Amino acid sequence: MSGKDRFYRLMQGDEACAEGALAAGMRFFAGYPITPASEIAEYLSQRLPEEGGVFIQMEDEIASMGAIIGASLGGMKSMTATSGPGFSLMQENLGYASMAEVPCVVVDVQRLGPSTGSPTAPAQGDVMQARWGTHGDHAVVVLSPSSVKEVYQLTVKAFNIAEELRLPVVLLMDEVVAHMRERVDMRELAQVEVVDRKRPATPKDSYLPYGPDRDDVPALARFGDGYHFHVTGLFHDSTGFPTGNPKEIERQIARQHRKLERYRPYLCIGDEEALEDAEVVVLAYGGSARPALAAVRQGRREGLRVGLIRPTVLWPFPEETIYALATRVQSIIVPEMNLGQLALEVERSVKGECRVTRLPKVNGELFTPEEILAVIRKEALSCPSWRLRPIYEKKDYAISGVQAVATA
Amino acid sequence: MSQLAVKTHLREERLRHIWCPGCGNGIVMGAIARAIDKLGLNPDQTAIVSGIGCSSRASGYMDFDTLHTTHGRAIPFATGLKLARPELNVIVITGDGDAAAIGGNHLIHAARRNIDITVVCFNNNIYGMTSGQYSPLTPRGMKATTAPYGTIDRSFDLCRLVGAAGASYVARGTAYHVRQLINLIANAIAKKGFSFVEAVSQCPTYYGRRNHLGSAVDMLRWQKEHAVPVKAAANMTPEELEDKIVIGELQNLSGQPEYVSEYYRLVREVQHQHAALR
Numbered sequence: 233m234s235g236k237d238r239f240y241r242l243m244q245g246d247e248a249c250a251e252g253a254l255a256a257g258m259r260f261f262a263g264y265p266i267t268p269a270s271e272i273a274e275y276l277s278q279r280l281p282e283e284g285g286v287f288i289q290m291e292d293e294i295a296s297m298g299a300i301i302g303a304s305l306g307g308m309k310s311m312t313a314t315s316g317p318g319f320s321l322m323q324e325n326l327g328y329a330s331m332a333e334v335p336c337v338v339v340d341v342q343r344l345g346p347s348t349g350s351p352t353a354p355a356q357g358d359v360m361q362a363r364w365g366t367h368g369d370h371a372v373v374v375l376s377p378s379s380v381k382e383v384y385q386l387t388v389k390a391f392n393i394a395e396e397l398r399l400p401v402v403l404l405m406d407e408v409v410a411h412m413r414e415r416v417d418m419r420e421l422a423q424v425e426v427v428d429r430k431r432p433a434t435p436k437d438s439y440l441p442y443g444p445d446r447d448d449v450p451a452l453a454r455f456g457d458g459y460h461f462h463v464t465g466l467f468h469d470s471t472g473f474p475t476g477n478p479k480e481i482e483r484q485i486a487r488q489h490r491k492l493e494r495y496r497p498y499l500c501i502g503d504e505e506a507l508e509d510a511e512v513v514v515l516a517y518g519g520s521a522r523p524a525l526a527a528v529r530q531g532r533r534e535g536l537r538v539g540l541i542r543p544t545v546l547w548p549f550p551e552e553t554i555y556a557l558a559t560r561v562q563s564i565i566v567p568e569m570n571l572g573q574l575a576l577e578v579e580r581s582v583k584g585e586c587r588v589t590r591l592p593k594v595n596g597e598l599f600t601p602e603e604i605l606a607v608i609r610k611e612a613l614s615c616p617s618w619r620l621r622p623i624y625e626k627k628d629y630a631i632s633g634v635q636a637v638a639t640a
Numbered sequence: 641m642s643q644l645a646v647k648t649h650l651r652e653e654r655l656r657h658i659w660c661p662g663c664g665n666g667i668v669m670g671a672i673a674r675a676i677d678k679l680g681l682n683p684d685q686t687a688i689v690s691g692i693g694c695s696s697r698a699s700g701y702m703d704f705d706t707l708h709t710t711h712g713r714a715i716p717f718a719t720g721l722k723l724a725r726p727e728l729n730v731i732v733i734t735g736d737g738d739a740a741a742i743g744g745n746h747l748i749h750a751a752r753r754n755i756d757i758t759v760v761c762f763n764n765n766i767y768g769m770t771s772g773q774y775s776p777l778t779p780r781g782m783k784a785t786t787a788p789y790g791t792i793d794r795s796f797d798l799c800r801l802v803g804a805a806g807a808s809y810v811a812r813g814t815a816y817h818v819r820q821l822i823n824l825i826a827n828a829i830a831k832k833g834f835s836f837v838e839a840v841s842q843c844p845t846y847y848g849r850r851n852h853l854g855s856a857v858d859m860l861r862w863q864k865e866h867a868v869p870v871k872a873a874a875n876m877t878p879e880e881l882e883d884k885i886v887i888g889e890l891q892n893l894s895g896q897p898e899y900v901s902e903y904y905r906l907v908r909e910v911q912h913q914h915a916a917l918r
Contacts, residue, residue: 260723284907291745304724306721455725456705458684459705460684
């Protein structure tokens, strides 16, 4: 190796996830083997002992999720990694982490499902499960990387968000991104900002593990430091002890959601390409964003006014950004390796301001740029006249629709 | 010592407890507090982890760092905590449904790893919290809300299961033999490696009443009359032991590799090798 070469490294997505986690300060990993996430565990089983951290292969995914919560309360940044079937098993304890506000990171490398499905085939069918997989109204953040470099960066970000907000964060990868190998510039990856959870500054006897705080995120003490606090999945008051008082329950659940709402502006992150004058926009994430970008660039070469928006935070969904976009474009195309999951959220967010075209694919293959480009061409050709219509016409249409239902 | 132990190790402000009159859980929880006191454990360095069920509510009443987890999963949470903070004394409180049914696999694997945690299983032979369904430890033929004709399931011997899986220490006691129970729990906590104590307890409300076993006092008397010490049991036939509870130390192994020390030994070796390569 000579010159600049030594700054570059060929890295796999799963490996970048493991290295990103270590850079973020993760020192506890518990997992159970599953394709296509096993490489993360394999890699960490070698690296964690080197770093003085803990690697343990548990008896199942339920136990893995439980162990990382226990370790986090012991003060270690912790993570598990799995795929669809294992992610399903983790849901109950994921809800616990949300309810008890225990920071941790769960990596779900999606594969084609439901059930055992097609273990080595790429898919993006866990978008809704990542949001609503556990029961009840819970706070969760879900991130979706599209490249090896971004896997590293978003893994670090996942830990930072988890620590800052005291909640579980899901890194939602897909098989394509996890198994892909790319050249990464180690100098870029070395620039990592690491956030650690807030520790209690109050005296031990007045510590409130679920008390109100300026930013709605209470400080988290460590087990073994003499705070003698209680953690439960039952609804609890600010002391952490169970309560059945409806007012207290309401107060706690409101705070748990408010802390995320407050942070929301920082979570509207992503990437875009040629959006300025675009009339047709492709909204893509994860592995699907790669062929989408190629399709958009080809469309531009063909003279089409097409752009790409690529949210890297899927939940909370950047609805204001998408609405603002919808008011100035004609059409949004959503290619995803499922039957239209994030598209539902796009449709909800645009509030009728533009057309949303779903482009689903669930045969276990990645999109080709050509498949997406075909839809871009169709949309670009059919849109212009539609866009020239005054806005009130669209509203009229909506009103007449309602009247039609009423008179029928 | 005993009264004081309850005072110092319980969160008095969190009582009244949720347990029914006559329930044995308070006796077993008291035995844990007294065992901790007997050993002189540092309360700041002791954590109680529990699952879901009547017994698992004990964590909320005990004055330590306490973790009330999900149904059946206390042991995995405890495993993570112990590995993250090896200096802590980690004690798991669980029930017969929590430990033997939904959490059975975790129990086996924790025993196999021989991780240095202590599990105290409050065995009242029934799911009390959900009002009386049969558990894997409900004796065959007994009635429950989901076994109105008597259960045809054979019941588990959890102590044999855990012992066979490789636990360093296995014991059984009862709520009636409370002094022995305190000692067994204290020995279990002091033992390095995985330790398990089955504490036979009484549920007069949901188990006793349905099976006409009488009052809490009658049920405690039953424990007294049916308990057989390990030594005496050695000279009895399986037929003689059929409706008996064998109490005392059932397994006490020495020199077994313990998981946390083994793990950190591995870490030191790996780091040493890397330092040598540099």
